[in-house]
Each structure stands twice: as C-alpha cells, then as structure tokens.
Amino acid sequence: MRWANAIDFTEAQSLAGHLMTAALLAIGYLSGMRPEEVLHLERGCSSQEEREDGTVRYRVTGRHFKGVTDEDGNTLPQGEIRPEPWTVIELVDRAVKVLEQLHDDRLLFPRSLTVRTLEPSPAEIRAEGLNPNRFIARIKSFIDWANTTATRLGRHHELIPADPHGPITVRRLRRTVAWFIYRRPGGHIALGLQYGHVGSSLAESYGGRTKADMLEILDFEKTLALADALAEASDRLSAGEAVSGPAADRYIAAAEEFTARYAGGFATKGQMKALRNNPRLQIFEDPQALLTCNLDPYKALCDPALAKDTRPSMRTPNWNRCNPACANISRTDTHMHRAREQLAQIDTDCTDCTDCTDCTDCTDPHLPHPIRRRLELCRASREKIIQAHEAAAGRTASKDSP
Numbered sequence: 001m002r003w004a005n006a007i008d009f010t011e012a013q014s015l016a017g018h019l020m021t022a023a024l025l026a027i028g029y030l031s032g033m034r035p036e037e038v039l040h041l042e043r044g045c046s047s048q049e050e051r052e053d054g055t056v057r058y059r060v061t062g063r064h065f066k067g068v069t070d071e072d073g074n075t076l077p078q079g080e081i082r083p084e085p086w087t088v089i090e091l092v093d094r095a096v097k098v099l100e101q102l103h104d105d106r107l108l109f110p111r112s113l114t115v116r117t118l119e120p121s122p123a124e125i126r127a128e129g130l131n132p133n134r135f136i137a138r139i140k141s142f143i144d145w146a147n148t149t150a151t152r153l154g155r156h157h158e159l160i161p162a163d164p165h166g167p168i169t170v171r172r173l174r175r176t177v178a179w180f181i182y183r184r185p186g187g188h189i190a191l192g193l194q195y196g197h198v199g200s201s202l203a204e205s206y207g208g209r210t211k212a213d214m215l216e217i218l219d220f221e222k223t224l225a226l227a228d229a230l231a232e233a234s235d236r237l238s239a240g241e242a243v244s245g246p247a248a249d250r251y252i253a254a255a256e257e258f259t260a261r262y263a264g265g266f267a268t269k270g271q272m273k274a275l276r277n278n279p280r281l282q283i284f285e286d287p288q289a290l291l292t293c294n295l296d297p298y299k300a301l302c303d304p305a306l307a308k309d310t311r312p313s314m315r316t317p318n319w320n321r322c323n324p325a326c327a328n329i330s331r332t333d334t335h336m337h338r339a340r341e342q343l344a345q346i347d348t349d350c351t352d353c354t355d356c357t358d359c360t361d362c363t364d365p366h367l368p369h370p371i372r373r374r375l376e377l378c379r380a381s382r383e384k385i386i387q388a389h390e391a392a393a394g395r396t397a398s399k400d401s402p
C-alpha cells in the first residue's frame, strides 16, 4: 500500500531519522548484537556468501566491546573487530543497505544524522559511536509517527500498543527476540519462519564463542518457555483434560515429572540447565496450534536433520513444516476447543463470502475454486482431529460436545 503520494522537502530529514531508527531496530532485534556493536557498524559491513548447496549466508563484520582488553588487562574502549562475523538473516542485510543509501558517512549510524544539537558524551568520544540511550526518544518518536500513519491509512491492526514495561530501548531487543524465538507468534506464518531463521543464525553467530552471552539469553528463555508449557500441561491434566495422539503418554509423563521435581519451587541455575536438557521434558506449545509438540528430535518429521545438526539446547520444533503424521504429537481438550473455534470461523468466512451456510457443499460460482477447496480441506482436517481426539477419549464425536 502506498503510504504517501509525495514527500515534502521539509519532511525529508525527519523521515530519514525515522528510517534510520527502523533500520536500527531491525538490525539490533534480528542479529542479537549488543547496542554498542550495532552503533559501531560501518559501511560495507554486510556481505553474502553463496554456499555449494545453493543457500545464501549473510555475514556482518563489526566491532565488539565486552571483555576486550589489552595485554595488561585494561579495557579497550574502542573494542576490536569481532573475530567471527555475525550470521544474520536477509532482513538485516537489507537494513544495512538502506542505511548505506541514506548518507555517505563511514558509520552506519553517524552523528550527523542523529545528534544535531547535543555534544557527544565522554563515552561517545572514546568509543566513536553513539550512546544507545540517545535512541530512546527517537524510538518513541518513530512509534508515534508509525501510529499516526497507521491511523491516517485506516490500518488500525498495525498500531503499536503502549508497552506496560516502559520505553522501548535498544538494550531490550536481545531479550525480546529470545522470548519470541521460543514462543513463536502462532498464526503468523511469515513471522514464525523468520524466527526459525533468526534462531538458527544466532546459534551460528555465537555457537563457537567462549563468551556465548546471547546463547545464555536464549537458553534462559527456552527454559522459561518449557517451564510454562509443562506447568500448563500439569494444570490441564489436573483439571481432567483428556489427552490423545501418539505422544500422549510422553505428555502426561513429562507433566508428572515436572510437577514432582520443580513445581512451586525456585529453580537454581543448575536445575534450569537440567530441565532444559532433560529429553523427557521437551514439550512445546504454540498458541495457535492444534497440538503439543513433544519433541524427540529422532522422530521429528519436520526436520530430519534436527538430531544431528543442532546442539541439544537449541533444538526446537519447526512449526511451519509440522507433519500431522509425526509421532511427537499430543492433543488435549484445549486444542479441541481451539479447533472448534477455527471451524466456526471457517463457517463465518464462508457465509460472509458466499452467502451460503455450508462450505463443504458450496457451489457458489463466484467463489474461486482454490479458495473453496482450501476451506473444505481446512474444515475436513479440523473435523478429523476432533473426531480422533473424541474417539481416543472415549467420547462421541460431536460439534457440541464439551
């Protein structure tokens, strides 16, 4: 959608500022870099590598600062070029290229575009790049502009809500991306796919390093996501929910083991590591999925290479390629409730677009055949899931059953 028919000369500078802020957020969020590392990136830092298998790897070379000392142990404020480039996804490379077209400076985030009235702080003078705190107001201003634009264009679903935890800062991005990697935004296929790629690229960027700080953040978030899923499983079972599917026994056993070992207690670092690495406790939920993935990497049909190519704590389901024949699937009544909601939505969609009441028998000549076929398949697959679950739970399959 076109968001502006023309740009007034007087708007150019502020729009360039917003574009730079957007690029900063994209690079910081999707790369796992620390704020000061992002702010010291230089023109030409991103490169592509075409592999023999036809895939493309995007690499970003830049400075890192944490723990960089001279031979006497003194901290080097200018840091050093990171020995291993970061592996990033294509969106980061694109954001770098946008910045390279935005100005002619060496640094991607130059003072000329960011600090017009303020003197650089002593830390900035020592380290050359900008202080990340400079961007708090800019991010707020960017959000205000994005919301104003979304409202003007009637795109209310794109409004950025207020954050109950306070202002968005560059420092919060690493923890946030780790949270999303393990709690994928279900239903948003493109985003789910991107997070899968981001998780892989972060593992590659930090995997060989002794100070693997980003991996620690990822490990921490994976443990929290696992603990949440297991606690929820335990609650569902206690509430009398039925479980079906080839991995139903493993689901129940995992919930029982988690309750016996961890429930109600404060987990130490060692316990968190044990939980994270316990192969019997690897259950994953997606808020939109109609199943729980009880991940045994040797049985995962979505990624046959998962067991051998990925380190244990980084193994996650590939939801976008989830195969209904997988032996890792279990389902509860909660998933059936979700399936019925989706059935109702399909019926509503059909009614809205065809004016008829039964999609499966729809003969409306105005409904394109591929859409009609897709709706029929969606409906049939959800009905099959509900029937199989009801049969396993010893109930009569019914649209209205509890």
Ligand code: SF4
Residues within 6 Å of the ligand: 292, 293, 294, 295, 296, 299, 300, 301, 302, 303, 317, 318, 319, 321, 322, 323, 324, 326, 327, 328, 329
């Ligand atoms: S195919 Fe589905 S259930 Fe099986 S491991 Fe992959 S995501 Fe999990």
